[in-house]
Amino acid sequence: MGDLAKQPGRLQRAPENFLTEDQVKAVAAGRRNFLRKSFMAAGAAMAAPLAARAAEGDPAILNLPDWSKQLGMPVALNPYGQPSKYESQLLRRESPGLTRVPQASVSFTPLQGLFGIITPSGLHFERHHQGWVDVDPAVHRLMINGSDPAFLKKPKVYTMDDLMRLPSVSRIHFIECGANTGLEWGNVAVPTVQYTHGMLSCSEFTGVPLKLLLEDCGVDYKKARYVLAEGADGSSMTRTIPMEMVENGEVFVAYGMNGEMLRPENGYPLRLVVPGVQGVSWVKWLRRIEVGDKPYATKDEAVHYIDLMPDGKHRQYTSIQECKSVITTPSGGQRLLEKGFYNVSGVAWSGRGKITRVDVSFDGGVNWQQARIEGPVQNKALTRFNINWVWDGKEAMLQSRAIDETGYVQPTYGQLRAVRGSKSIYHNNAIQTWKVEQNGEISNVQVL
Numbered sequence: 001m002g003d004l005a006k007q008p009g010r011l012q013r014a015p016e017n018f019l020t021e022d023q024v025k026a027v028a029a030g031r032r033n034f035l036r037k038s039f040m041a042a043g044a045a046m047a048a049p050l051a052a053r054a055a056e057g058d059p060a061i062l063n064l065p066d067w068s069k070q071l072g073m074p075v076a077l078n079p080y081g082q083p084s085k086y087e088s089q090l091l092r093r094e095s096p097g098l099t100r101v102p103q104a105s106v107s108f109t110p111l112q113g114l115f116g117i118i119t120p121s122g123l124h125f126e127r128h129h130q131g132w133v134d135v136d137p138a139v140h141r142l143m144i145n146g147s148d149p150a151f152l153k154k155p156k157v158y159t160m161d162d163l164m165r166l167p168s169v170s171r172i173h174f175i176e177c178g179a180n181t182g183l184e185w186g187n188v189a190v191p192t193v194q195y196t197h198g199m200l201s202c203s204e205f206t207g208v209p210l211k212l213l214l215e216d217c218g219v220d221y222k223k224a225r226y227v228l229a230e231g232a233d234g235s236s237m238t239r240t241i242p243m244e245m246v247e248n249g250e251v252f253v254a255y256g257m258n259g260e261m262l263r264p265e266n267g268y269p270l271r272l273v274v275p276g277v278q279g280v281s282w283v284k285w286l287r288r289i290e291v292g293d294k295p296y297a298t299k300d301e302a303v304h305y306i307d308l309m310p311d312g313k314h315r316q317y318t319s320i321q322e323c324k325s326v327i328t329t330p331s332g333g334q335r336l337l338e339k340g341f342y343n344v345s346g347v348a349w350s351g352r353g354k355i356t357r358v359d360v361s362f363d364g365g366v367n368w369q370q371a372r373i374e375g376p377v378q379n380k381a382l383t384r385f386n387i388n389w390v391w392d393g394k395e396a397m398l399q400s401r402a403i404d405e406t407g408y409v410q411p412t413y414g415q416l417r418a419v420r421g422s423k424s425i426y427h428n429n430a431i432q433t434w435k436v437e438q439n440g441e442i443s444n445v446q447v448l
């Protein structure tokens with residue numbers, strides 16, 4: 001874990017090469033604080049450090065680098081654009097030792113470095129049970145059948161070309177693995193938000209409502225009350241989805257993600273999108289849909305993705321991801337380099353609809369203030385919140401608490417454990433606490 005904690009966060013960054021080490025220290029709390037100061041013309045106290053630095057002669061302002069007097073690089077040098085080399089540390093990362101083989105593992109999204117609500121496709125988390133595949137779309141097929149001929153009159157096989165000619169929808173949704181935050185059930189386990197909450201991403205997906213396909217195949221909704229989705233990879237991932245979720249038009253088979261075709265790691269060329277439901281039901285490399293009259297109790301739902309309750313019984317088919325939020329910056333592993341103003345920022349989401357409110361506490365849940373929600377708020381999508389904070393250099397405990405349109409309030413660890421115990425893996429939506437030490441270091445702690 002020691003190594004994980006050393007990964008640089010957004011607030012403490014590698015020194016930029018056009019500043020001396022002393023100037024990097026002066027800029028102190030990193031670019032966020034720096035930018036904030038340069039924008040705050042009104043606050044004389046805030047502007048002072050910048051003025052002082054200019055008087056000393058800031059080489060970043062006084063010395064024009066050669067590149068600003070010459071031709072820059074040509075178009076299409078990178079035919080597919082890449083992030084700046086100065087952002088090379090913002091990466092999906094594995095948690096070493098989490099699984100025996102990297103084909104059945106997770107790479108976590110670096111939430112600490114992201115803005116807004118869309119996860120760049122290259123940073124979308126990955127969870128594979130048997131590794132990923134890059135499937136040739138020309139030979140990929142989606143078969144739709146019924147477990148009984150009475151459930152669906154005309155079983156069909158669709159090519160990708162068939163699917164991409166049909167009426168499409170584009171919608172922004174979060175996807176969260178049911179195991180997200182799962183290591184934290186008993187106690188604090190991992191140091192950064194990338195590892196506590198990074199099995200979470202949010203993208204705009206494009207595809208065809210499953211309802212449209214089932215109706216094209218002559219489904220009988222009175223008889224067919226469940227859908228089984230099956231993946232083409234070696235894991236034969238199979239999950240049951242209740243038909244109500246399909247009938248209301250929300251479930252769709254997606255080929256697009258953030259304006260382009262899905263990435264192979266995320267199910268290219270076809271995956272299921274089941275808004276609000278845990279990631280495992282979003283079957284990747286989707287090759288078959290079967291309709292039936294009862295839940296299928298497949299391996300991926302009878303023995304995996306179940307919750308061990310305090311009475312010793314297992315709960316099956318928990319699928320909706322309850323309302324949850326987390327402060328992404330400042331967060332564990334980052335460091336505040338000076339007292340003063342910070343824009344505290346995070347994300348909130350609910351599998352039951354829209355986020356209506358997020359409160360933030362700086363004292364471990366004693367006092368709460370309402371955060372600013374950055375709209376437009378979307379159904380079953382990440383929602384960005386921000387709140388102003390002036391750090392006085394004393395110890396602080398940062399928390400966020402989200403409320404969704406059903407009125408559900410994100411629980412504390414005490415409240416969640418009272419109902420769920422502490423032996424689960426899945427579906428942990430408790431309030432996260434980041435402790436800020438006097439020296440500015442930030443760590444993961446739990447407050448009941």
Ligand SMILES: Nc1nc2c(c(=O)[nH]1)N[C@H]1C(S)=C(S)[C@@H](COP(=O)(O)O)O[C@H]1N2
Binds near residue numbers: 231
């Ligand atoms: N075919 C198939 N679909 C799959 C999986 C898989 O291993 N194989 N993993 C599931 C799990 S557990 C999750 S959390 C999500 C992860 O989606 P992502 O890799 O696009 O983030 O895909 C789901 N769909």
Ligand SMILES: [Mo]
Binds near residue numbers: 127176177
């Ligand atoms: Mo998952």
